[in-house]
Structure formats: structure tokens, C-alpha cells
Amino acid sequence: MAFVTPFALAKAPADLEPLILGGFLCKENCFDEEYSFAKDDGERLFNTYTHSRPSISRARWTLEGDRLKVYEDDGKALRYDFRVVRATAKRLVLQQVDSNEPPVVLDRIVEKKKAAPAKQ
Secondary structure (H helix, E strand, O other): OOOOHHHHHOHHHHHHHHHHHHEEEEOOOOOEEEEEEEOOOOEEEEEEEEEOOEEEEEEEEEEEOOEEEEOOOOOOEEEEEEEEEOOOOOOOEEEEEEOOOOOOOEEOOOOOOOOOOOOO
């Protein structure tokens, strides 16, 4: 996958939060298998899972422009500092700031709609 610059963002930074909220599966270069960005009573929570078991639990996250920062669960110590490279309805690409590592690529978890009952 070619590296995409921050200028290739699909939306303006103010529109990023709705694209970040939700559950994601690892596609490439991830440190865990599943990711969750949520809001609970006004708090932004970050959780990750490996083999369906919690790995990071109740960490906090902030969004400042295209910078997505993840803090320890106490909300004070910075754990990850990402630049949002790409955010769409289906994919989230995060580049660790000041790192030469390839970006983390996440695919949104989409719940399948239940089929309508057959008419009789």
C-alpha cells in the first residue's frame, strides 16, 4: 500500500469524528486485531482486542485537527500519537507521528442487515 499524505483526507478535520467512531478490524500493520473508538457520557474511549479479549481497555482519545491522540486510562500519559491519513465510511488509516513505521490500516466493522421476513 502506498503511503497517503494527510492532504488526501476524505473530509475536513471537523468532519473526522463521525468517521472515527465505531469498531474496526486490522487490515495492515496493527498492534491488535480489533479497535473501538467510542463516546460514553461525553468521554471518548479507546479499546482494542486480541483474540476477542481486551488488550487496551478504557483508554481516552482526543482529536485535534488531523491528530488523534490516545492516552492511558487515567487520561494523562500519552500512549499513541497518530495523524489521520485517511478516514472514510469503510476505512481508517493512521500514521504514528514521528515514526517511519508503515501506517495502521483499519477496516470498519459493518453489521450485516437482517433479511426482511418472507411475505406469505
